[in-house]
Every structure is written in structure tokens, then in C-alpha cells.
Amino acid sequence: MPEIKNIVVIGAGNVGTRMAMAFQEAGCRIAQVAGRREAAVRDLASRSGAAQTLDFGNVLKHQDLYLLALPDKAMKEILPNLGLSDELLVHTSGSVPMEVLSDYSVNTGVFYPLQTFSTNRQVDMKEVPILIEANRIDNEDRLLSLAHKLSRKVSVADSKRRQRIHIAAVFASNFSNHMYVLARKLMEGNDFDYDMLAPLIKETASKALEMGPDNAQTGPAKREDDEIITQHLELLKDDPALQEMYRLITKSIINQNKA
Amino acid sequence: MPEIKNIVVIGAGNVGTRMAMAFQEAGCRIAQVAGRREAAVRDLASRSGAAQTLDFGNVLKHQDLYLLALPDKAMKEILPNLGLSDELLVHTSGSVPMEVLSDYSVNTGVFYPLQTFSTNRQVDMKEVPILIEANRIDNEDRLLSLAHKLSRKVSVADSKRRQRIHIAAVFASNFSNHMYVLARKLMEGNDFDYDMLAPLIKETASKALEMGPDNAQTGPAKREDDEIITQHLELLKDDPALQEMYRLITKSIINQNKA
Numbered sequence: 001m002p003e004i005k006n007i008v009v010i011g012a013g014n015v016g017t018r019m020a021m022a023f024q025e026a027g028c029r030i031a032q033v034a035g036r037r038e039a040a041v042r043d044l045a046s047r048s049g050a051a052q053t054l055d056f057g058n059v060l061k062h063q064d065l066y067l068l069a070l071p072d073k074a075m076k077e078i079l080p081n082l083g084l085s086d087e088l089l090v091h092t093s094g095s096v097p098m099e100v101l102s103d104y105s106v107n108t109g110v111f112y113p114l115q116t117f118s119t120n121r122q123v124d125m126k127e128v129p130i131l132i133e134a135n136r137i138d139n140e141d142r143l144l145s146l147a148h149k150l151s152r153k154v155s156v157a158d159s160k161r162r163q164r165i166h167i168a169a170v171f172a173s174n175f176s177n178h179m180y181v182l183a184r185k186l187m188e189g190n191d192f193d194y195d196m197l198a199p200l201i202k203e204t205a206s207k208a209l210e211m212g213p214d215n216a217q218t219g220p221a222k223r224e225d226d227e228i229i230t231q232h233l234e235l236l237k238d239d240p241a242l243q244e245m246y247r248l249i250t251k252s253i254i255n256q257n258k259a
Numbered sequence: 260m261p262e263i264k265n266i267v268v269i270g271a272g273n274v275g276t277r278m279a280m281a282f283q284e285a286g287c288r289i290a291q292v293a294g295r296r297e298a299a300v301r302d303l304a305s306r307s308g309a310a311q312t313l314d315f316g317n318v319l320k321h322q323d324l325y326l327l328a329l330p331d332k333a334m335k336e337i338l339p340n341l342g343l344s345d346e347l348l349v350h351t352s353g354s355v356p357m358e359v360l361s362d363y364s365v366n367t368g369v370f371y372p373l374q375t376f377s378t379n380r381q382v383d384m385k386e387v388p389i390l391i392e393a394n395r396i397d398n399e400d401r402l403l404s405l406a407h408k409l410s411r412k413v414s415v416a417d418s419k420r421r422q423r424i425h426i427a428a429v430f431a432s433n434f435s436n437h438m439y440v441l442a443r444k445l446m447e448g449n450d451f452d453y454d455m456l457a458p459l460i461k462e463t464a465s466k467a468l469e470m471g472p473d474n475a476q477t478g479p480a481k482r483e484d485d486e487i488i489t490q491h492l493e494l495l496k497d498d499p500a501l502q503e504m505y506r507l508i509t510k511s512i513i514n515q516n517k518a
Contacts, residue, residue: 014477072486095479095487114455116463116477118470127458153455164449167491167505172442172456173463174478175508176435181472181515183431190423196373196412197431198468199386204375204432205464209457211377213440218273218375219433220354227331228354232426241511246426248507249434252500256440 004064004088004146006031009048010056010078012040015092016069018117020048022125023067026149032060036074040119056081063087065146067111072096079104088139094166097159098133109134109143112162113151116173125150131157131165182242214256221253263323263347263405265290268309269337271299274351275328277376279307281384282326285408291319295333299378315340322346324405326370331355338363347398353425356418357392368393368402371421372410375432384409390416390424441501473515480512 007028009020012035020030030048034056035041045052053059056078059066066084068075068091075091082089082104089105091098094112101108110133115123130147132154134140140156147154157165180201187194207216220228229250236243266287268279271294279289289309294300297313304311312318315337318325325343327334327350334350341348341363348364350357353371360367369392374382389406391413393399399415406413416424439460446453466475479487488509495502 071482072484093487095490115459116466116475118466118475118477121466121470123462124458129455129458153458161449161451163490163494164445165451165455167494168442168445168451168456169459170478170480170491170505171438171445173459174476174480174512176438176460177463177467177472177476178480178508178512178515179430179435179438180467181476182511183427184472186423186427186430190420192420192424192427196388196424197427199383199388199412200374200428200432201435201464201468203382204436205460207375207377207380208436208439209460211380213436213443216375216377217433217436217440218377219429221429221433221437223330225331228352231354231422232429235422235426241514245507245511246429248504249437252441252504253433253437255500256437 002064004142005029006063007065007067008032008034008060008063009044009050009067009069010034010059010082011069011074012037012044013069014117014119015113016067017044017047017119018121018123018125019067019069019092019111019113020044020050021122022150023146024048025125026146028146028149031063034059057083059083061087065090066105067092068101076100088142090134090143094169095163097163098135099159102135107135107139109139110159110162111143111147112157112166114165114169116177126152129153129155131155131162133158133162182245186242217253217256219253221250222257224254224257261323263401264288265322266324266326267291267293267319267322268303268307268326268328269293269315269318269341270328270333271296271303272328273376273378274372275326276303276306276378277380277382277384278326278328278351278370278372279303279309280381281409282405283307284384285405287405287408290322293318316342318342320346324349325364326351327360335359347401349393349402353428354422356422357394358418361394366394366398368398369418369421370402370406371416371425373424373428375436385411388412388414390414390421392417392421441504445501476512476515478512480509481516483513483516 030050032051033045088107090109090111112131114129289307291310292304347366349368349370371390373388
């Protein structure tokens with residue numbers, strides 16, 4: 001079973017870029033970058049010394065791995081154009097089942113990094129959990145072997161398991177980040193300096209990691225301080241969506257107190 | 260105007276404990292700890308070498324500062340028992356107006372640390388923003404001077420301003436932490452290891468601090484990936500409260516995309 005060396009990265013967004021960089025650091029070669037957004041493709045191809053194409057019909061054949069790093073919808077549009085047959089084809093999505101690939105190659109899998117990526121932000125890939133799935137045991141072995149070159153935290157997870165973990169990740173990352181977005185909106189809407197919240201954001205995450213989030217919870221909802229909760233809801237009355245969010249999360253924290 | 264040296268701390272919970280420790284490190288003396296929970300009062304009194312009482316009628320008179328670190332409701336119950344007249348009396352709440360103190364002393368103020376505290380967790384108080392309010396300029400000067408001994412980030416904020424900042428802090432800290440709690444619930448409910456999310460939680464906070472939370476946002480709602488959102492809502496159908504939370508925050512992220 002030859003190891004994976006030459007990789008075609010399809011999609012030059014946050015995930016495609018960070019994975020390409022990580023593969024390269026692990027000694028792989030990025031053979032080609034394919035994507036729809038010209039500037040992003042050019043940028044990633046130049047960073048990784050790879051060939052590039054905007055035409056998915058021109059994707060190189062017979063490479064060791066084809067890594068799809070595209071949103072759900074784009075993936076479905078692009079797959080029929082790739083013209084692969086037995087090349088190892090994987091996607092990087094937490095929630096898309098492996099089966100969507102089965103019409104496009106006989107060797108398929110999933111290579112899901114459990115992290116939030118931004119194009120220009122380096123991450124320590126060694127600490128990023130990578131969840132692997134494959135349609136055959138030999139493909140699984142090849143993907144596991146590649147994943148171990150990148151990360152210390154590799155495991156196998158089927159599509160159902162990966163979906164559940166993805167939902168948890170949405171709460172832990174996308175939704176917690178959105179709470180910062182709303183906090184910023186509240187601060188700046190009142191002409192306050194958002195940076196004032198920086199030590200609080202930092203400490204909240206550190207506490208949750210070190211004490212566990214249940215032990216770390218503080219605030220009016222945790223204390224079930226009805227007067228303050230009522231006052232906050234009243235102050236949010238000009239923004240009904242934000243008020244509704246405050247009400248729902250507060251209720252959820254109070255329910256958790258009882259659990 | 261004599262500087263504040265001898266401090267009575269009323270309330271031996273998270274805030275009372277961390278503030279007492281910080282005052283002591285700044286060279287102040289904790290004269291007495293008063294509170295309702297015997298074990299907590301004893302513990303803080305012993306840590307700070309202070310006298311202690313469970314009877315609010317026995318609070319020492321004529322000290323330089325009385326710091327109330329109590330929930331809203333408890334504060335109102337306890338204030339009439341203190342028997343102060345002109346001693347400098349402050350509370351530490353983000354949302355309680357300074358005026359609640361005005362019947363209990365002629366010298367009042369607020370000393371609000373913008374941070375999440377837990378009894379046994381040290382924080383770098385130098386980085387904690389402290390918001391000061393006082394009923395008279397001489398009291399403000401005394402509180403500012405004390406606050407500057409603790410922190411590099413001291414400012415004056417009236418009750419209305421402080422309330423708004425407190426709501427933003429609830430989103431940035433209490434609500435983001437609750438997202439971690441829900442993520443943990445989702446992981447453990449499926450027998451997955453919650454620690455798998457640790458690198459994600461760490462990176463999410465770091466990204467938001469370094470790039471700003473708007474630039475840092477990722478995920479299905481940010482991409483408006485309707486198929487994945489629909490799939491997640493379907494997978495959450497056995498927990499209607501969680502499903503509703505997912506729906507509402509997703510909608511809020513999508514609205515933010517348009518802003």
C-alpha cells in the first residue's frame with residue numbers, strides 16, 4: 001500500500017488552505033489546487049508551489065489523494081466534473097455523509113479536522129483531532145497513516161458519529177463566537193470599547209478548559225437572579241431578536257442548574 | 260483624604276474572595292469578612308487573616324471601606340442590618356444601581372470588576388477592567404486610587420453605562436460558557452470524549468481576540484449551508500429546547516452576515 005504523497009486540493013478557502021499547508025509541512029506535495037475563486041486559488045497555488053485550475057474538468061488524474069474542501073452545495077455541483085474513477089477521494093466536512101462520494105470513485109473517505117480555520121491564521125495541527133472514515137480498510141489505513149503525520153489526535157469515526165460531534169463543535173465554536181459578536185455589537189452600539197471585554201473572553205475560555213464549563217458557569221442566570229434578568233430583558237426591549245436570545249439562553253442555564 | 264486601608268468584605272463567594280485576595284496583595288488589610296455561609300466565611304477569613312462574623316449586625320464600624328459582594332436579593336436583605344452611617348459603602352454588581360445604597364450610608368459607590376471569578380481560581384487582576392462610580396467626587400477619588408493599586412484598567416462609569424456593559428459581558432462570558440456546557444452535553448450524551456473539543460474552544464477564543472469575532476466566524480450558519488443546518492435541526496429533534504436554541508442562534512448569525 002503506497003503512502004499518500006501527491007495531493008490535489010479542491011477548494012482554496014479556509015479549510016483547503018490550512019490543510020494544504022499542513023500536508024506540505026508533513027512532507028507531502030500539493031500537486032494541484034482547484035477552485036472557483038481565482039484569487040484564492042492563485043494564492044494557495046503560489047503558497048504551496050502547486051499547479052492550479054479553475055476548471056474542474058482539468059483536475060489532474062492519478063494522484064494519491066483528492067481532498068475536497070468545499071461547502072456542501074459546491075461539493076455536489078463539482079463532483080460530477082472531476083472525472084475520477086479509482087483515485088482516493090475524500091471530503092473534509094463534519095456533516096456530509098461519506099456516501100455522497102460513492103458515485104465518483106471506488107475509493108472514498110472522509111478526513112475531518114475538528115477545528116475552526118481561517119485562511120491566514122496558523123494553527124497547531126498536531127493538537128487538532130482528525131476524524132477518519134473510509135469505504136475500505138486499505139483506504140482507512142492510508143488515511144490514518146497520513147493523518148498521523150499531521151496530528152497526535154487521530155481517530156476513526158463513521159458519518160453518524162462525526163455528524164454528532166460536528167453539532168457539538170458548532171455549539172462550542174460557532175455559537176460561542178457569535179456570543180462574542182453580539183457582545184461586541186452591544187458594546188459598540190453604546191460607544192464602549194469592545195476591547196474592554198478581552199480579559200473576560202480569555203478567562204472564560206481558560207476557566208472552561210481547566211475547571212470544566214459546568215463548574216465555570218457564573219452570572220445572573222446561574223444565580224437565578226430574577227431582578228437582574230428582568231432588568232436586562234427590559235434594557236434589550238429595542239432589539240427583540242437579542243431579547244429573545246437572552247431569554248432562551250438564560251432559561252437554558254437555569255434548566256441546567258436543575259440538572 | 261486618607262487612603263483606603265482597612266476593608267470589610269461582605270460576602271465570601273466568588274467575587275468577595277477574589278477581591279479580598281486582590282486587596283490584600285495590593286497592601287490593604289481585610290479587617291473582617293461577613294457572610295451567611297459559615298464554611299465560606301471561615302475559609303476567606305482564614306485566608307486573609309481577617310475577623311469573621313455571620314451576624315451582619317456585628318459588622319465592625321468605622322473601617323475605610325465596606326465592599327458588598329452579594330447577589331442582588333441578598334444585598335437588599337442585608338443592607339438594613341449593617342448599621343453604618345457615613346462609612347464608605349460600595350457594591351460590586353454590574354447591574355444594581357448605586358442608589359440602592361443611599362439609605363444606608365452618606366458615602367456610597369460601586370467597585371465593579373469586569374471579570375468572571377471563581378473562589379479558588381487566581382486571576383491577573385492587573386488586566387481586569389474596574390469600573391468605578393461614587394456619590395461624591397471625594398469618594399470617587401478614594402475608590403479610583405484603590406482601584407489603580409489593583410488594576411491597570413480603571414475607569415469611571417455611571418450605573419446606566421455599567422448595566423449596558425454588564426449585559427455585553429453576560430453574552431461574552433456567561434452565554435459563551437453555556438455554549439460549551441451544551442457542547443459537553445452533546446458529546447457526553449453520545450459517549451464521546453468532551454476533551455476532543457478543547458483545542459477548538461481554545462482556538463475559537465484566541466481567534467476572536469486576535470482577528471475580532473466578526474472576522475473569526477465560521478461554520479454552517481456563516482456559510483448559510485441550508486442542507487447542513489436542516490440536518491442538524493433534524494438530529495436535535497429529540498431535544499426541542501436545544502433545537503430551538505440552534506435555530507435561533509443560526510438565524511442570528513445569518514442576520515449578522517447581512518449586516
